[in-house]
Amino acid sequence: MARRMHRRILLATLALLGAFSFQFAIAAPPPVRILFVGNSLTYVGNLPAVLDALATANGRRVQSDMIVKGGATLTQWLARGSVQKALNARH
Secondary structure: OHHHHHHHHHHHHHHHHHHHHHHHHHHOOOOEEEEEEEOHHHHHOOHHHHHHHHHHHOOOOEEEEEEEOOOOOHHHHHHHOHHHHHHHHHO
């Protein structure tokens, strides 16, 4: 009899823990997605990785990516349509 009671308490505890875990998993906001557009300064400094590390250290979820080319300007990226393509590909 005591074994059954312990088993029921254990199962109830596990069910509650599962429910709380599920609630927190649902409540977690999606990561902020950032696209860096730039030149070699963005690439060499690896700004996406720096931002991701800072965000993680502060409990935030960030996913960043970059499109870069040495000497490129924002005007050139926009004229090529590269920014719009990258944004459309990643929604």
